[in-house]
Amino acid sequence: MRTLRDIPEMRATLDDSHRRGQRIALVPTMGNLHDGHLALVAAARDRAEVVVATIFVNPMQFGPNEDLDAYPRTLADDQQKLEASGCDLLFTPTTATVYPRQLEAQTRVSVPGVSEGLCGGNRPGHFDGVATVVTMLFNLVQPDLAFFGQKDYQQLAVIRRLVEDLHFPIEIVGIPIVRAEDGLALSSRNGYLDDDQRARAPALYRTLRELADRLEAGAGRDDILAQGLARLAESGLDPDYLELRATDLGPVSETTDRAVLLAAVRLGSTRLIDNIPLTLPRQGDDDTRS
Ligand code: PAF
Numbered sequence: 001m002r003t004l005r006d007i008p009e010m011r012a013t014l015d016d017s018h019r020r021g022q023r024i025a026l027v028p029t030m031g032n033l034h035d036g037h038l039a040l041v042a043a044a045r046d047r048a049e050v051v052v053a054t055i056f057v058n059p060m061q062f063g064p065n066e067d068l069d070a071y072p073r074t075l076a077d078d079q080q081k082l083e084a085s086g087c088d089l090l091f092t093p094t095t096a097t098v099y100p101r102q103l104e105a106q107t108r109v110s111v112p113g114v115s116e117g118l119c120g121g122n123r124p125g126h127f128d129g130v131a132t133v134v135t136m137l138f139n140l141v142q143p144d145l146a147f148f149g150q151k152d153y154q155q156l157a158v159i160r161r162l163v164e165d166l167h168f169p170i171e172i173v174g175i176p177i178v179r180a181e182d183g184l185a186l187s188s189r190n191g192y193l194d195d196d197q198r199a200r201a202p203a204l205y206r207t208l209r210e211l212a213d214r215l216e217a218g219a220g221r222d223d224i225l226a227q228g229l230a231r232l233a234e235s236g237l238d239p240d241y242l243e244l245r246a247t248d249l250g251p252v253s254e255t256t257d258r259a260v261l262l263a264a265v266r267l268g269s270t271r272l273i274d275n276i277p278l279t280l281p282r283q284g285d286d287d288t289r290s
Contacts, residue, residue, distance in 0.1 A: 001083040003090045007140060010091050014052070014141065022049040026143035026170075028134060031055035031092075032072040032188040033081050036178040040147040041085040043175050052141050053082050055092040060103055061129025067269075072191055091141070098136065109135045111158045111165070114249050118154050119264060119273065122240045127158050134159055138168050145171045149178075151185045153262055153275045157249050177274070179205065185274045192270040203235035204265055204274050212261050212278045215244065221252070228263075237265035237272075247277065254283040 004010045017024055025048030027040045044051045055078060062068035075092065082090055099106050108128050115127035138146065148156050156174050163170055177185045183205035184190065184198075193201055211228045215221065225242055232239045242263045246256045262275040 001079070001087050001090060003079060003092060005091075005093055005097070007093065007097060010089075010140065013089060014050070017050045018142065023145070024048055024050045024052060024141065024143045026137065026141050026146040027051065027053045027087070028137050028146065028148070029053060029055055030057045030071065030188070031078050032074050032191070033078045034178075034186045034188065036149050036151065036186040038081060038085050039178050040149060040175050041082065041087050043173060044145065044147045045086045047145055047173070048143075050089070051087045052089045052091060052143065053087045054137055054141075055090065056098060056133065058098075058129055058133045059095060060099070060106070060108075060132055061126050063123055063125065066123075067189075067192075070192075072188060098133065106132070108132045109162060109166075111162050114154070114161050115158045118241060118243060118245075118249070118262060120154065122264060122271075127155070130155055131158055131162050135162060135166065138163075138170060143170055145173055147173045147175055150174045151177045151187065151273065151275070153260060153273075154249065183209070185272075187272065189270055189272065193267065197267045197270065200236045201267060201272060204232070204237055204263060204272055207231050207235065208261055208263060208274055208276045212276045215259075215261065215280060216278050218281045232263070232265055237267055240264040240266060240271065252280070256280060257282065 004013060025044035027044050029037050041051060041053060057071050059068055079090060109131040110128045111131050120127050148159060150156060160172050163172055179185055182202040184202045185205065207228055211224050214224055221244055225244065228242050229239050244252050244259055244261050246252055247258045247260055252259055257280055259280050260275050260277045264271060264273045
């Protein structure tokens with residue numbers, strides 16, 4: 001696996017693959033790789049002749065009081081994992097390469113609608129940062145496919161929309177959440193949890209699972225969400241939101257069948273997110289079970 005830091009070198013390296021019509025898969029990451037990231041690389045390896053991973057801790061997607069400086073940077077370890085997973089090329093540019101101007105003066109990509117509310121409500125500007133850097137990576141690498149985890153459900157929806165709106169000829173592939181044995185969704189931010197917080201964190205998935213099962217069985221939505229918020233708080237998780245949305249993140253209506261239950265919670269200074277897709281019974285089928 002080659003590791004490249006500069007744009008001209010990276011473009012020149014991929015030129016040959018583009019000319020030969022090889023399928024190129026992109027796996028954008030911020031590093032500190034875990035099995036969730038490696039599942040993206042494995043899926044990319046199955047679908048493409050050239051797998052390009054990127055590691056860039058993108059300052060534009062962090063708010064002023066967020067963990068940009070503390071975000072774990074583990075390049076040597078990440079390189080080994082990527083190489084062992086069959087990645088061909090790692091692009092890991094510096095901030096000055098990606099953003100040659102001050103961040104405030106930089107062109108931005110904004111995806112209205114789908115980036116509002118949920119995490120977008122709690123993290124203003126976050127999805128503009130994600131959309132901008134992902135657009136830039138699409139432009140630099142010009143992949144045929146790009147792989148993202150479903151844990152960041154809203155991020156995936158934002159990226160699907162920007163690909164549609166900006167007419168990128170790129171297939172976006174969402175890969176299911178990889179979980180620890182106790183159900184906690186793998187995330188680089190889990191590393192911030194102390195032992196006591198780590199022991200409490202799986203309550204997020206347990207609660208979502210139980211609520212999703214009850215919703216699928218026909219329980220009343222408003223009651224379930226209210227009970228869920230109380231349950232999360234009782235488990236020592238401070239909820240930012242708990243919401244039921246249609247799979248495109250639009251509101252759930254009487255005719256919605258495919259939905260997703262999403263939550264973000266705070267555990268000390270760490271923010272955890274998770275989600276579970278579910279099938280709602282048709283309204284009127286049986287709603288006596290709340
Ligand atoms: O999901 C992430 O790791 C980041 O948001 C991404 C997509 C690499 C953009 O910086």
